[in-house]
Amino acid sequence: MAGLTLGQLADSHQVQVPNSLKRDKGWIGQLIELELGAIAGSKPEQDFIHLGVELKTIPISAKGTPLETTYVSVAPLVNLQGLTWENSLVCHKLQQVLWVPIEGDRDIPVGERQIxxxxxxxxxxxxxxxxxxxxxxxxxxxxxxxxxxxxxRHGEVLQLRPKAANSRALTESIGANGTIQMVNPRGFYLKTQFTQSIISRFFGQI
Structure with missing residues (x-):
């Protein structure tokens, strides 16, 4: 895939390239999954479960810096008894990751962005x-x-943010004094300075 544009890869799979990613945020990831044969989709497991590998695309600038945080998984907000880092979905997903950098500058048409x-x-x-x-x-x-x-702002490398299509989406969460309250779903994301350090380690960039 390296060196191909998203348009070339999409053509090889007879997939239409969207004009914008605003309404098709997951399109690039789905295209790369299609090319590599990932089967997990949105299931709570690694994309290549038989290899123990998670797939993550990462949009980067012309300078090689990540342009956005990286989504990892939905955060559990209830039934936390017995949950540990070692048996968490975040730990499971981040054991081994195949990173696929992709040109992400918005002035480059989606189909012309290079992998x-x-x-x-x-x-x-x-x-x-x-x-x-x-x-x-x-x-x-x-x-x-x-x-x-x-x-x-909480967390050095991992952050918690609302994860929903719109603010009307609600889920149960632990409230004050152990009561149950309704809140927007949350997701775990990797901060950009963390993914920058990963990229730098592999490509020797500053």
């Missing part, structure tokens, strides 16, 4: 420690009924 060189990544000891630390702190606050107080 970069994919690379396989596993968190090193420091990265693993930071991910675990952030996840545990965020989950602890959710368990204390403080989900509405958690902002995108």
């Amino acid at each position: 970069g060189t994919p690379f396989l990544w596993q968190p090193n000891d420091d990265e693993y420690r930071l991910l675990k630390q952030d996840w545990e702190e965020i989950i602890e606050r959710i368990a204390l009924g403080e989900v509405e107080k958690i902002t995108a």
Whole structure:
């Protein structure tokens, strides 16, 4: 795939290229999944379950910097008893990731954006420690009924953000004094400075 444009790859699969990604946010990921034969889709498991590999596309600027945070998984907001980092979906998904960099500057038409060189990544000891630390702190606050107080600034490498098509989507969450409240669903995302450090490690960029 490396060096091809999204349009060339789409043509090979007889897939139509959208004019904009505003309404087709997951289109690039779905196209890459189609090319590589990923079968998990939106299931809560790795994209290549038989290989233990998760697939992540990452839009990058002309300077090689990530243009947005990277979605990992939906965050659990109830039934947290017995949940640990080691058996969490975030830990499971990030054990081994195939990163596929893609030109993401918005002035480049979607079909003309070029696919970069994919690379396989596993968190090193420091990265693993930071991910675990952030996840545990965020989950602890959710368990204390403080989900509405958690902002995108919390966490060094991992953040919690609303994850829904619109603000009317609601799900159960632990509220004050252990009660149940309705809130927008939340998702775990990797911060851009973290994915930048991953890219830098593989391509030697600053």
